[in-house]
Amino acid sequence: MARYMMIMRSTPEAEAAMEEANVDFNEIIASMGRYNEELIKAGVLLAGEGLTGPEEGFVVDFDSDPPVVTDGPYTEAKELFNGFWIIEVSSKEEAKQWAQKIPLGKGVKVEVRRVSETSEFPQDNPWVQKEVQWKAEVAEKIAAKARAEAEQFAR
Known part of the structure; x- marks a missing residue:
């Protein structure tokens, strides 16, 4: 994909x-x-x-x-x-x-x-490794915001 x-x-x-x-x-x-x-x-x-x-x-x-x-x-x-x-x-x-x-x-x-996918870059690069962590943190924030917005609409 x-x-x-x-x-x-x-x-x-x-x-x-x-x-x-x-x-x-x-x-x-x-x-x-x-x-x-x-x-x-x-x-x-x-x-x-x-x-x-x-x-x-x-x-x-x-x-x-x-x-x-x-x-x-x-x-x-x-x-x-x-x-x-x-x-x-x-x-x-x-x-x-x-x-x-x-x-x-x-x-x-x-x-x-x-x-571009993270896998296309050198995996041993510390900045690429940090980006993987940042993406996970951002995904969690987006999910939390979406849940909050869904709760608002449900009211």
């Missing part, structure tokens, strides 16, 4: 077309919800999140020392990342099939990249 990250990228033209089409935001959420549910039922979804708009973000440019931080929005950006999924599937072909099912409109692209 391999993990793939599907990164949703949108253009200003796609955003304008969406506004012009006057699509109900609840329908967008429902559409994505149905897609996410399909990923969950298939047992391939590991993570997925939408991102806030660029006005809440910033860019760190490492061309100078110290790096320069510029608050969003990013006027020079032609495409913006809007969200992502991480899936675990049996092949690149299966990842392509899932990516093609994402309910997105014209002007939106999804970049799909395989996530």
Whole structure:
């Protein structure tokens, strides 16, 4: 099994077309919800999140020392990342099939990249060994947060 990250990228033209089409935001959420549910039922979804708009973000440019931080929005950006999924599937072909099912409109692209596995790095490296431990700790934190959120919804 391999993990793939599907990164949703949108253009200003796609955003304008969406506004012009006057699509109900609840329908967008429902559409994505149905897609996410399909990923969950298939047992391939590991993570997925939408991102806030660029006005809440910033860019760190490492061309100078110290790096320069510029608050969003990013006027020079032609495409913006809007969200992502991480899936675990049996092949690149299966990842392509899932990516093609994402309910997105014209002007939106999804970049799909395989996530490197810890096993691909030298196992005797102390930083690789620490990363394995960090991942276990993060997984525990995420699970605890998810349980807390589930309890809130159950109330």
